[in-house]
Amino acid sequence: MKYADVVIVGGGPAGLAAAVRLYDMGIRDILILEREHSLGGILRQCIHDGFGLTRFGVSLSGPEYASRFIGEVEKRQIPYITDTTVIEITRDKLVTAAGEAGLLQVQAKAVILTMGCRERxxxxxxxxxxxxxxxxxxxxxxxxxxxxxxxxxxxxxxxxxxxxxxxxxxxxxxxxxxxxxxxxxxxxxxxxxxxxxxxxxxxxxxxxxxxxxxxxxxxxxxxxxxxxxxxxxxxxxxxxxxxxxxxxxxxxVGLIPENELTLGAGASLDDHTKGALVDEFYQSDIPGIFAAGNVLHVHDLVDFVSMEAEALAEGAAAYVREGSLPECLVSVTAGDNVGHALPQKVSGERDFLLSLRPRRPMQDVRLKVSQGENIILERKMKKVLPAEMIQLKIRKEKLSREGSITVSISQ
Amino acid sequence: MIYDAAVIGAGVVGCAVARELSRWDLKILVLEKELDVATGNSSRNTGMLHAGFTYKNGSLKAECAVEGNQEFDLVAAELSVPFKRTGKLVVGFTDHDRENILKFRENGERNGVKGIRMLETREEIEAIEPYAGGNFAMYVPSSGILDPMQYTIALAENAAENGASFLFGAGVASIDRPGDGDLWILHTEKGDFSSRWVINCAGAFSPMVSAMLGYPEYYQKGFKGEYYVLDKKAGKYLSIPVYPAPNDKGGFATHATPTVDGNILVGPDSYLTEGREDYANRRDRLDSLFKEGSIMFHQMKRDYFIRNFAGIRWKNCDEKTGEVLDFILEADPEKGRSVNLVGIESPGVTCALPLARRAVQKILDRQEKEGKPLSPNASFDPCRKVPRRFSEMTMEERKKAISENPDYGQIVCRCENVSRAEILRAIHNPLGVHTLTGIKNRTRSMMGRCNGGYCQTRITKMLEEELGLAPEDIRYQRENGVIFTGKVRGEA
The missing domain is CATH 3.50.50.60 (FAD/NAD(P)-binding domain)
Incomplete structure (x- = not known):
């Protein structure tokens, strides 16, 4: 049996970004487990360009985008094992993986789920x-x-x-x-x-x-x-x-977050995203198990996957240090014309990033985030599409710890 | 080379006949038109080990089903095939249902089905399967579930290990017996073959082969049924096959059955078809099957869909009345040394070995009568040894397996946790099958919820590497079912 502060399941864009950010925040006892022969995840086969416009301000191919993060992982000498498939994660965060060297069992303080998605x-x-x-x-x-x-x-x-x-x-x-x-x-x-x-x-x-x-x-x-x-x-x-x-x-015809390991650990999934139910720290309903990227909800741009995983790292680092995170009891629900909203739970005490997808294409709309009578954010938008995920920064000043938050889009 | 026995068709019956023949000192050839065993209706069914309570008393169906059912624990152990004696519930709601159920109970007892009992209360039903519907039920403890593909493969591999030869892509086009003599000549796509005995196990095409051998081209009707395969996540809702009460003719409406691997099958429906291999799923049928299935199985959700398939029960029927008739098993001395098996449909998987023994007995009797008794195959071994699947091992067993063979540590198929060791064994299978579906049916790779999205590309690569095949030689299931048209760039 091995021990690690953080085990990251999957060395694609989300896993790599989380690893680098965790390292930079001082969490050094990290292990990335990757089932393929090399890191990079699905980006390895995406040889077209268009990656990185948001994150790096340049248009990169998939392998180029991945290599930037792999380079950062290598530079920091963050440990990773390839050709190794995680076959089980328990509620207590015991991770079991199969590789040619044998059956690897790692007891982690925190587990980060970045397994991506599969095709319908x-x-x-x-x-x-x-x-x-x-x-x-x-x-x-x-x-x-x-x-x-x-x-x-x-x-x-x-x-x-x-x-x-x-x-x-x-x-x-x-x-x-x-x-x-x-x-x-x-x-x-x-x-x-x-x-x-x-x-x-x-x-x-x-x-x-x-x-x-x-x-x-x-x-x-x-x-x-x-x-x-x-x-x-x-x-x-x-x-x-x-x-x-x-x-x-x-x-x-669609992508489905790959959450069999998540279910095996006993975490609950959201019926709409098909990913874990998470709070503003990207923590599932099992303390210490986190998820980001396409395993959490399907993204349209890898740039947002990386950024989500980086945001996750903050919560995971705090969890490793303190052994728990503040309670998140305020629920966030998708209202009119919204397919899903994420995270599903927030504390009401911190800023958080709200991700949502419109249900149908609409023009000249008003996007509204409210908590009871209180309007937290309102934005006019020329055009919304289901193909384009919307992300909004929600400021803690407007939030309260009582009453659920609803996100809706109206004409 | 002159063979002693040529078996036409490598479905479950042909493979069972080959296996039973291999107990004797005979040169055996199995001719199959497809590239693997069990590509037809042997694999296109519910995978039930039937108890035998529905079939007419005194019929071959009843006799062989009961016999096949009773011996299957031993058969499964010998051949290392997965099998669960789950029992079966036939549930009812109305007095009319009760009448029909009681008719079956009586018939079953007459056929020799043991242990049937009525469950009169919900409590009794729920003690066996909490998710089953019904106000009362008949419980048949001897029914079971098996994987008909694994079973057929096991029969064939055991036959091959005991000396039988298999030739694939060798459909029989015509058969001669020159001068009504002792030798049959079988003309196939792969050349001509001579044999002293011919056994017709051609399944959907058995009437045509029957005619080639000089027997009648028996009249049949094709009862087609379609299925949904549901995710293992739905498997926890059903541990035992639950059937609705039969209708007045003894037929069952759509039902849900757990598979031995933990999936759920919903189906079959039943409608007539003309096409001998009309295995296409029809949109209207899938839609109605979804609705009917939802009544019997409340977890019938689209999220659980994995696959669809269809099978056809080619039943011997009276041409005038349409009445369904029994299996045909015959060996007419006037028609050379031949055994004719026609219309072996449901419960054909359960009956395969009992039918095979009866077919072989006809050969033994004739040889005896001719003063040329057969001698036993001294090296016959009824057991087939297969390593356990990685997915079925405990963590301790996995550790041991990987330390002995690192290929067990390489998970090729993530949905079903199939290791590289298992894929390699399937690629180098004793029958020499090298289609992609051949690997699938031997290992369960590509059979999970991603339909091979993750592992298919790895498996085709392994097929090329292990067998030295060109990209154009990798086939999905059939001869012209190529997966690649060539390379993208570089030499063609």
Missing amino acids: TRGALAIPGTRPAGVMTAGVAQAYINLQNRMIGKEVVILGSGDIGMIMARRLTLEGAHVIAVFEVMPVASGLPRNIEQCLNDYGIPLYLSHTVTDIKGTDRLESVTISQVDDHMQPIPGTEKEYACDTLILS
């Missing part, structure tokens, strides 16, 4: 049809093309307008495949506007909103997909079916 699958959507080769998620296609030099198809249909799907539409086009179109079941794109411009419009790839795949054909390799238009309830409209011959169907 064909099975999760119950897409009907046969089960041929050639149907895969955008992330799998990206890993094959960018990490393994394996080409995955020639005639491609993309379901879902998630960012990775659009980025893969461009990538596949550049590598000689023909991308027929991107189909999105919702009436709005789920990815960032900049990706619609740079990945689809610039390459003449059509985006069809309110459309979905209603059948898959082919016994060996994919032969065609049937696309239908959907109504306001996202139900396919009979008579609108159109069959597209293709050998590849790429799914970019």
Whole structure:
């Protein structure tokens, strides 16, 4: 058995940023556990640029962005172990991981969960049809093309307008495949506007909103997909079916925080974010277990992942030093037109960063944060999109320790 | 080379026949049109070890189900396959339900199903499964759950270890018996093969093979059923199969069944199909199955969806009345040395070994009669040894396993905690199967909630490295089911 002040589960952008900040705050007994052969997480396969504009003021590729943080970890000689998969975390913060060297057990004072997310699958959507080769998620296609030099198809249909799907539409086009179109079941794109411009419009790839795949054909390799238009309830409209011959169907239909270890430890999850319920210190409902980044809620920009993990480090450092954190009893709830709000609990005594996602695209709106009768913050916004997370700094001066906080958006 | 016995089809019945034949000193060849065992209906079912209370008394279905059920603890131990004798609840609400349930109880007892008892109160039901519905229930303690894929693979591997050969991608196109003589010639996609005996275990295609052998092309109807596979997170809500009371014809509406791995299966529904391999899921069926499933299993949530699949029960039927008939197991001396198994549908997995023994007995009898009795295979070993899965080991066992073989410390599939050691064993499996679904069905990798999003790319890489395959040679499940069109850059 080993001991550590802090064990960080996952060496992607969130884990790395938390480690560096913790170190700089004087917490030195840190161990990062990473299941892949090298640090960097999903950024390793994101060779496109656009990372770091907020955090560093320059546009970097995924590996470049990751290498900045890996460099900081190396410089500080923060210990990390790769090729090692955490298989269990207990309520008492005993972390068990499997690696070639054996079964590693570390008793931590605090555990930081930065496992990221996984992609929603064909099975999760119950897409009907046969089960041929050639149907895969955008992330799998990206890993094959960018990490393994394996080409995955020639005639491609993309379901879902998630960012990775659009980025893969461009990538596949550049590598000689023909991308027929991107189909999105919702009436709005789920990815960032900049990706619609740079990945689809610039390459003449059509985006069809309110459309979905209603059948898959082919016994060996994919032969065609049937696309239908959907109504306001996202139900396919009979008579609108159109069959597209293709050998590849790429799914970019959503990301789900990867919280099996979190559940195993006994922490509660939020039904909307699918991540842990956390307080303003990013602490779950198990004292000393923290979470940040895509394992907590899915972000659209890695810059915000890093910053969230850095903010988490403050709370985690205080927890390691003092053995507990102030109670957070004020709940934060998502009101009208807000999909989710985070953190779910605050103390009412400290500044905190409020993250939220609008439920639908709206223009000329008023975003309101209130506590009972008391309006904490009100902001006019020209345009809000579900694809773009909104973050607001909430000042302690306006807060009280009584009554729940509601975040809402209205026209 | 002339084989002594050629088995057509590597489903659960074909693999059971091969395994039982391998007890004898015979050169055995199993011909399979697909690239692995159990790609058809052997794996496309609920994974029940049936007790045998629904089948008509005196039928082969009833006789073999009861026999197969009773022996399965021993079979599972010999072949190292997961199996749980969970029992089954058939729950009812109305007097009409009770009448139908009692009919089954009586029929089951007549068939020799032991230990059936009625649970008359909610308390009694809840003592067995708190989440089960119903005002009263029939409890059948001998029902169980197994993994039909693992079971078929185990039968095949045990047969192979005892000398049987398997040839995949070798669909039988036609069969000759020149001069009505002693030798069959089987024409396949992989060439021609000669054999003294032919055993038809062709499953969905058994009527066609039956005709090739000179037997009738028996009439069948295809009853298709679709399924949802639910996340193991839903598994805690159901520990025992809970079925609604049967309808007047003895059929069960949609039900929920735990799998031996801890998932939940919801299904099957039942509708007629014409396509022999019409395994596609249909949108309207999935929608209605979701609604029906929600009634029987209250945790039927979209968040738990992992996969869908479909299977078809090809039932022998009376062409005029449509009445469902029994399994066909026959060996007509007029039709050469052949054994014909047709219409082995549900409860085919439970019945596979009893049917195989009966098929082999027909061969033994004929050989005896001809004065050429078979001699036993002196080196036959009924046991298949497989290392335990990492996911099923205790922490202490894991420590030991990794220290003995560091590959156990490399978790390739995170959802199901499958180690590199298990993937390697599957890649180098005794049958020489190297499709991606072959690895999946042997290890449970890619079978979890991420559908292989994490491990698939690692496993295809291992397949290339371990077997020296080119990217274009990696197949998902079938011959033309290539995963890659080549490399992105560099030499093609």
